[in-house]
Every structure is written in structure tokens, then in C-alpha cells.
Amino acid sequence: MTRNPVLQVISKIMIPVILLFASYVQFHGDFGPGGGFQAGVLFAAAFILFGVVFGIESVVKVLPQGVLRFFIASGVLIYGATGFVTLYKGGDFLDYNVLSSHGPSGQHIGILVVELGVGITVASVVIAIFIAFAERD
Amino acid sequence: MATIEQLAIFQITIPLIVAPLVFLLKNGNRAWFLTLVTSVAMMWVASQLLVHVLSVGEFVTQIGGWAAPWGIEYRVDTVNAFVLLIVSGMSSIVLMFARQSVNQEIESNKRSLFYTSWLLCLTGLLGVTITGDAFNVFVFLEISSLSSYVLIAMGRDRRALTSSFQYLVMGTIGATFILIGIGFLFIVTGTLNMADISERLSDTSQTRTVRTAFAFIIVGIGLKLAMFPLHLWLPNAYAYAPSVASAFLAATATKVALYMLLRFIYTVFGFEFSFDLPLSETLVILSSAAILVGSVVAIFQDNLKRLLAYSSVAQIGYMLLGVSLATQAGLSAALLHVFNHAVIKGGLFLVLGCFVFRFGTASLKLLSGKGTQMPWTFAAFIAGGLSLIGVPLTTGFVSKWQLVTAALDIGWWPVALVVLAGSILAIVYVWRAVEVLYFRPVSDDSQIVKEAPLELLLPTWLLIGANIYFGINTELSIGVADVAAHWLMTGTR
Numbered sequence: 001m002t003r004n005p006v007l008q009v010i011s012k013i014m015i016p017v018i019l020l021f022a023s024y025v026q027f028h029g030d031f032g033p034g035g036g037f038q039a040g041v042l043f044a045a046a047f048i049l050f051g052v053v054f055g056i057e058s059v060v061k062v063l064p065q066g067v068l069r070f071f072i073a074s075g076v077l078i079y080g081a082t083g084f085v086t087l088y089k090g091g092d093f094l095d096y097n098v099l100s101s102h103g104p105s106g107q108h109i110g111i112l113v114v115e116l117g118v119g120i121t122v123a124s125v126v127i128a129i130f131i132a133f134a135e136r137d
Numbered sequence: 138m139a140t141i142e143q144l145a146i147f148q149i150t151i152p153l154i155v156a157p158l159v160f161l162l163k164n165g166n167r168a169w170f171l172t173l174v175t176s177v178a179m180m181w182v183a184s185q186l187l188v189h190v191l192s193v194g195e196f197v198t199q200i201g202g203w204a205a206p207w208g209i210e211y212r213v214d215t216v217n218a219f220v221l222l223i224v225s226g227m228s229s230i231v232l233m234f235a236r237q238s239v240n241q242e243i244e245s246n247k248r249s250l251f252y253t254s255w256l257l258c259l260t261g262l263l264g265v266t267i268t269g270d271a272f273n274v275f276v277f278l279e280i281s282s283l284s285s286y287v288l289i290a291m292g293r294d295r296r297a298l299t300s301s302f303q304y305l306v307m308g309t310i311g312a313t314f315i316l317i318g319i320g321f322l323f324i325v326t327g328t329l330n331m332a333d334i335s336e337r338l339s340d341t342s343q344t345r346t347v348r349t350a351f352a353f354i355i356v357g358i359g360l361k362l363a364m365f366p367l368h369l370w371l372p373n374a375y376a377y378a379p380s381v382a383s384a385f386l387a388a389t390a391t392k393v394a395l396y397m398l399l400r401f402i403y404t405v406f407g408f409e410f411s412f413d414l415p416l417s418e419t420l421v422i423l424s425s426a427a428i429l430v431g432s433v434v435a436i437f438q439d440n441l442k443r444l445l446a447y448s449s450v451a452q453i454g455y456m457l458l459g460v461s462l463a464t465q466a467g468l469s470a471a472l473l474h475v476f477n478h479a480v481i482k483g484g485l486f487l488v489l490g491c492f493v494f495r496f497g498t499a500s501l502k503l504l505s506g507k508g509t510q511m512p513w514t515f516a517a518f519i520a521g522g523l524s525l526i527g528v529p530l531t532t533g534f535v536s537k538w539q540l541v542t543a544a545l546d547i548g549w550w551p552v553a554l555v556v557l558a559g560s561i562l563a564i565v566y567v568w569r570a571v572e573v574l575y576f577r578p579v580s581d582d583s584q585i586v587k588e589a590p591l592e593l594l595l596p597t598w599l600l601i602g603a604n605i606y607f608g609i610n611t612e613l614s615i616g617v618a619d620v621a622a623h624w625l626m627t628g629t630r
Contacts, residue, residue, distance in 0.1 A: 073157035080154035093146045095202030 004053075011053045018046040026119045030108065036115035040122025047127045056134045059127070068124050068131075075121025082113050141189050142198035145211050148182050148221065149264050151175060156256040165240065165248030172252040173232045176259065179225040183263075187218040191620065197269065205269075206333045212269030216472070216621040220266045220396045223476055227388040227483050228259050234596040235381040238490050242293050242379045251291055255385070257284040262393045271319045271405065272329045274397065275312065278361070282308045285390060288382040289374050300373030307370040311360030318354035321346050322405070331405050338406065347406075351414065354401050362394035364457060365427030368450045375446035376499075380490035383442060387449055388483035392475045395456050399468075402460070403625040412463045420461035425555045427454030432562030436569060441489050441499040444566055445482065448525060451559060452478045458552060459540055466543035469615070469622035473539055476614050477524075477532035480607065484600030485521040488514055491589035491597060501573050508574030511588050515574060517601045522567035524604045527560045531608040539615070 026039035051059040063071075083094045091098035096110025139147065155175045162168045190196070195214035199205060213221075232255075243251050261281025265274050286308070290301035323329055325346050326337040338347060356367070363371040371391075375383045402411045431451030438444040456478070459471025489499050491514040496504060508515035524531035537556055544552040588594070607614050 070161065073160045076157040077154065080150060080157075083150060084154070087143060087146065092198070092202045093150060093200050097202055 007053050011049055015046045015050055018042060018049070022046065022123075026115065027112070029115055030111050036118025037122050039115075040119040041126055043119065043123040044126035044130070047123075048130050051130060051134060056131065059131060060135075063124075063127060068128050071120055071124035072128065075117040075119070075124070078117030078120065079114050082110060082117070086110070141186070141196060144182050144185055145196075145198045145213050145267060146200075148179060148186065148225075148267060149211075149260060151182075152179060152256045152260040152263070156253050156260065159249055159256060160253040162249045165243075165245055165252075166236065168249035168252040169232070169236045169239065172256055173229070173235075175256060176225060176229040176232050179259070179263065180222070180229045183218065183221040183225045186213050187215075187222050187617070189213075190215050190218045191617070195624075206328050206330050209268065209270045209273050210330065211267045212332070213267060215617065215624045216399065217266045217396065219472065219617050219621050220392065220475070221263055223392060223479050224262050224266065224389045225259070227479050228255075228385060230596050230599055231381055231385045231388065231483060231487065233599075234384070234487050234490060234593055237590060237592055238381050238494055239379065241494060243291055247291060251288065251379070251382075254284040254287040254291075255382075257281075258288060258385075262389055265393050266396055269331050270329055271322065271331055271334060274400075275316050275319060278312055278315065278397075281390070281393070282312060282361075285382075285386055288386065289378040291382070292377040292379050294377045296373070297377035300370075300377045304370040304374045307360055307367075311357045311367075314353045314357030314360065316357075318350045318352075318357060321350035321353065325350070331400070335405050335407055338410070347410075348414065351401075351406055351411070355398070355416070358394055358398045358401065362391055362398060362457075363450055363453055365423050365430060365450060365454060368427070368431075368453075371450060372443050372446040375449065375486075376440055376443040380486065380493050383446075384483050384486035384490060387445070387486050388479040391449065391453055392479055395453070395460075395471070395475055399460065399471075399625060408463075408626065417461050417463050420457050421549075421552065424454040424457035424461060425552070427451055427457070428555055428559040429562070432559055432566065435566040436562065438566075439501045441492070441501060441504070441570060442486075444501075444570060445485055445489065448563065448566065449478075449482055451563075452482070452525075455536065455540060455556070455559070458556070459543065462543055462547060462549065462552075464543060464547055465622050465626045466539070466546055468625060469618045470536065470539035470543045472621050473614055473618040474536040476618065477536045477604075477607065480532055480600055480603050481521060481524045484597060484604055485518070485525065487593075487597040487600060488518045488521060491517075491593050494589055494593060495586040496584070501570065505573050505577040506575070506579035507586075508571075510586050513594055514589050514597070517594075517597050518574070519571060520601045521604060522571065524608065526563040526567055529608075530605065532604050532614070533608075535608055535611050535615070 022039045022042035025034035025042055026036065029035035029039065047059055086095045086098050087093055089098040096107045097103040098106060099109045100106035152175055155171060159168045159171050190213055195212065198211050200209045239248055239251060258281050261277045261284060264277030265281065268274055268277060286301050286305045289304060290298055322334055325341055326334045328334055328337065341347065360367045375387055378386065428451045431447050431454060435444050435447035435451065438447060456471045456474050459467045459474060491511065492504060493499055495511060496507060498504065524533040527533040527537040537560065541553045541556055
């Protein structure tokens with residue numbers, strides 16, 4: 001990709017906005033439309049734009065393979081661990097009610113944590129797929 | 138101490154949560170150890186579940202605190218506890234074998250990924266088996282399928298990639314058909330819970346939508362099951378996958394698909410509805426063709442793994458033949474053969490794993506005369522081969538005996554002849570392999586090898602020994618299969 005200054009400046013403005021919007025979709029997902037999957041893809045889109053404009057090596061510098069692997073796994077672990085916490089607290093698997101003394105706010109905490117796990121894994125998997133294809137000669 | 142309901146949850150969630158942990162490990166041997174420990178623990182859980190359902194009876198556990206028709210429930214009864222034990226047990230034994238074989242066949246940076254896929258595949262297979270929710274079946278089926286495509290694609294041969302892709306295409310079509318079928322059922326009944334669907338279907342079952350759903354689901358499962366003539370993905374997938382992946386998938390994946398078939402026929406649609414349609418006639422023709430064609434094609438293979446793969450197509454035919462009889466005895470024979478065939482094929486694929494470990498190939502031409510160099514492995518091949526043929530004192534004989542008796546009970550003597558013909562063809566292909574391996578002159582004597590290491594021989598002989606043990610002491614296998622078949626036929630509903 002040629003180093004086009006116009007694209008670089010515009011992307012530098014756009015990327016923080018995309019990341020912010022992704023976070024909004026992530027954390028506002030329990031009130032409005034959104035959630036982990038959509039937010040994860042948006043988050044990854046920022047990195048993909050970064051990679052397309054500034055070169056794939058810059059993405060790899062920010063997110064080396066080891067870090068990416070850690071994020072891919074940690075999302076699933078967060079999801080699963082939530083389930084085990086609810087089991088430990090005496091509820092069913094992923095029964096969010098037991099997470100708080102007040103049932104509905106337990107649901108609130110549960111869905112937030114679980115969707116965060118989904119978001120992390122989706123974002124890092126999409127980035128990993130992008131890197132895997134882009135790095136091929 | 139965990140309650141039995143929690144154990145049912147652990148059966149799925151522990152391999153699921155260990156998979157990302159294994160993914161984080163760089164060292165292949167540590168990843169292997171963690172996978173093995175998890176798998177053995179799951180075998181223990183499955184045996185606890187089976188003991189519980191045999192002594193106390195079926196039970197239900199819900200996920201997320203949502204009661205059944207809305208939430209997902211896991212429903213454990215004799216049938217799926219039996220399948221759970223087969224799947225987790227076979228996974229454990231093959232994993233004992235896996236370390237050295239994987240170290241040789243798979244590059245070091247991919248080993249922990251291999252074990253991650255293994256655990257995800259195990260999660261999916263156990264999940265399909267334990268769940269009582271029709272849509273959840275599809276989700277777990279996709280988990281197990283996607284990870285099994287990865288397992289197959291890791292084979293050393295580059296053809297592994299194309300065969301994995303072929304399996305991906307066929308498998309996805311199958312899964313889509315199943316999903317369409319479940320969608321139709323959802324339209325008609327408004328529920329996804331299997332027990333609930335079957336209750337509501339009793340009023341509306343004679344509609345075209347339900348029959349279409351039935352057809353889609355049977356064909357979809359047929360693809361996953363490698364039911365003749367939908368078996369075309371299977372020989373390549375098994376032939377080019379890493380040795381341990383072939384053993385694992387051959388022993389578990391098609392068994393779980395057969396379980397799904399039974400679950401949909403008996404529990405969801407119900408016996409009367411299913412066998413009012415020409416299911417019995419279709420299955421008996423297809424499965425007879427599978428036995429004959431699969432065995433004949435197996436004779437002409439010059440790769441031992443492909444030979445066993447085609448023999449698997451034939452053996453799946455025996456299971457479907459049992460189902461097609463539509464009697465309790467036939468069903469029991471099918472379930473018994475699910476177990477016996479897992480032990481036979483798992484054992485034989487491990488034997489090939491030993492050969493591949495020493496010679497780097499499963500090609501008959503290159504292995505000619507090499508059987509003499511590995512006497513214990515070769516003896517295991519003969520013992521497994523005898524069981525495949527169905528010689529008395531082996532599990533293969535017990536299966537075929539039960540099947541033939543069940544067929545003669547309702548006077549279907551041509552079926553008995555098909556089984557007999559299948560056995561004769563099995564003699565031909567097993568003997569052909571034995572002849573090439575033992576009696577042919579060695580093609581090139583450049584390579585003299587030692588017997589396979591004990592770490593590989595022990596699990597192999599464990600399965601081959603189980604072949605003989607369950608061929609003589611049939612109390613456990615036939616006992617459980619009978620109870621399970623009775624449960625499916627009469628049910629609680």
C-alpha cells in the first residue's frame with residue numbers, strides 16, 4: 001500500500017472514533033442495539049483500517065502474535081469463568097441472578113461481563129484472520 | 138462433592154474452558170498432558186452419569202436458570218449417557234497414544250493448536266449428545282465439525298487440505314439441512330426443546346411441513362453420518378488426517394451422528410410418525426448397499442487408512458441396518474455396534490498409527506512385507522481384523538450375531554444374507570492387507586525398523602484387548618444397549 005498522506009491523516013482521525021463507537025456498542029449493548037459480536041467486529045475494523053493504511057507490520061507491532069493469542073483465549077475464559085462463578089455461588093451455569101443480591105442487577109453484571117468476553121474474542125479473532133491473510137505472500 | 142446435575146454441566150463446560158488454556162500453552166507436551174487429564178476426567182464424569190441413570194433414572198438440568206421450553210436443558214438418559222461414555226473413553230485412550238504420534242506428524246508450533254481443536258471437537262461431540270434442545274444440537278454440531286475440519290487439515294500430506302475442504306463443504310450442507318429441518322419444526326411447534334416439540338407434534342404431525350422437516354433432518358444427519366451414498370467425504374478425510382485424528386474421528390464422530398439420528402427419529406418425531414413414512418424401506422436398501430459397496434471398494438484400496446475408511450462406510454451400514462428393522466432387538470443391535478465399532482475401528486486406526494510412526498506411510502505397496510518387523514503391531518492388526526470380520530470371541534461377532542438374530546426374528550432373512558456377504562467381503566479385504574504385510578517380499582530392504590514404542594503399543598492393545606474382552610464378556614455392552622434400546626422404544630412419553 002502506498003503511503004498516501006491524505007489517507008494517513010484521515011485514518012488517524014477516524015481510528016479513535018471507530019474505537020470509541022465500538023466501545024459504545026459494547027457497553028451500551030444492554031440498553032440499545034449492540035453487543036459483543038458487533039462491537040468486536042467494529043473494534044477489529046479500526047485495526048484493519050490501521051493495517052491497510054500504515055502497513056501490516058505496524059499492526060503486528062501493536063499486537064504481536066502472542067498478545068493476540070492471549071486475547072483470543074481470554075475472551076472465552078471470561079465467558080466460561082462467569083459460568084463457573086455462578087455455579088460456585090449456588091446457581092445454575094450462567095444463572096446471572098446469583099451474581100448480585102438483587103436479581104435484575106445480577107443479570108446486568110452477568111450480561112456485561114459475558115459480552116465483554118465475546119467482544120474480546122471476536123475482535124482478536126477478526127484481527128488474527130486479517131493478519132493471517134495479509135501476511136501471506 | 139458436585140451434584141449429578143453439576144456433573145452433567147461439567148461434562149461440556151470443562152473441556153470448553155480447558156481448550157483456551159491449552160491454546161495459550163506453547164509447549165506441545167504440556168498441552169497434550171492437560172488435554173489427556175481433561176479427557177480422562179470427562180470419562181470419569183460420563184461413567185458417573187451412566188451409573189446414575191442406570192440406577193436412578195433420567196434427569197434434566199437447566200442452563201442459566203431458565204426453565205425448559207424457554208431455556209436450554211441438558212437431558213441425560215441411558216442412551217446418551219452410553220454415547221457420552223463411548224466418546225470420552227475413546228478420546229482418552231487415543232490421547233494416551235497421541236503424544237509421540239503428534240510430535241512426529243505435526244510441526245511443533247501447531248501442536249497446542251491441534252490439542253485445542255481436539256478439546257473443542259470433544260466439547261461439540263459431548264454437547265450434541267447431552268443436550269435436550271434441538272437448536273443447541275446444531276450449535277454443538279458446528280463446534281465439533283469446525284474443529285474436526287481443522288484436525289483433518291493438519292495431516293502431513295498436502296491432500297489433507299483438499300479432503301478437509303471437501304468435508305467442510307459436505308458437512309456444511311449437512312448442517313444447513315439439519316438447521317432448515319429444525320427451522321420447520323420451530324415454525325410448526327413454536328419451540329426448540331426436544332421434549333416439547335415431540336409433545337406438540339402429536340397434534341400436528343400429519344402435515345407436509347413436518348414431513349419436509351423430517352426429510353431435511355434425516356438427509357442432513359445422513360451427510361454427517363456418511364450414510365451411503367452421502368459418504369464421499371469420509372474416505373479422504375480419514376485417509377489424510379493425522380493418525381490420531383483419524384482414530385478419534387472414526388471412533389466418535391459418526392457414532393454421535395447415529396445417536397442424533399436415533400434421537401430425532403425416536404424422541405422428537407416419535408416411532409409411529411417416523412416409521413409410517415418409508416424410512417424403514419429406505420434405510421434397509423441404503424444400508425445394504427453401504428455394506429456391499431463399501432466392502433467391495435475397500436478390497437481395491439492400496440492405502441490401509443482408505444481401506445479402513447471404506448470399511449467404516451460398510452460398518453455404518455450395519456448400524457443403520459439395525460435401525461431399519463424398527464424393532465427393539467434391531468435398535469439394541471445398532472447401539473451395541475456403535476460401541477463395538479468404536480472399539481474395533483479405534484483400535485485398528487491406532488495400529489495404523491504405529492505403522493505410520495515407524496514407516497511414515499500407510500500405503501500397502503510401501504508396507505509390503507514389513508509386518509514381520511513389527512510383530513506386536515501386526516498381531517494387533519490381525520486381532521482387530523478378525524473382529525472386523527466378525528469371528529467368534531470378538532466384538533464384531535457379537536454385533537453381527539445380535540443383528541442377524543434381530544433380522545430373523547421378524548423374518549427378514551435377506552438382511553441376514555447381506556450381513557453374511559459383508560463378513561465374507563471383510564475377510565477378503567482384511568486378508569489382502571495381511572497377505573501384503575506379511576507374506577510379500579520386502580520391497581526395499583533399506584529400512585529395518587524396531588517395534589513401535591511401548592507408549593504407542595499399550596493404548597493400541599488396550600483397545601484390541603477390549604475387542605476380545607467385550608467379545609467374550611458381553612454383559613456390560615449388551616446390557617446397556619438393551620436398556621438404552623428399551624428406553625428409546627417405550628420412553629417415558
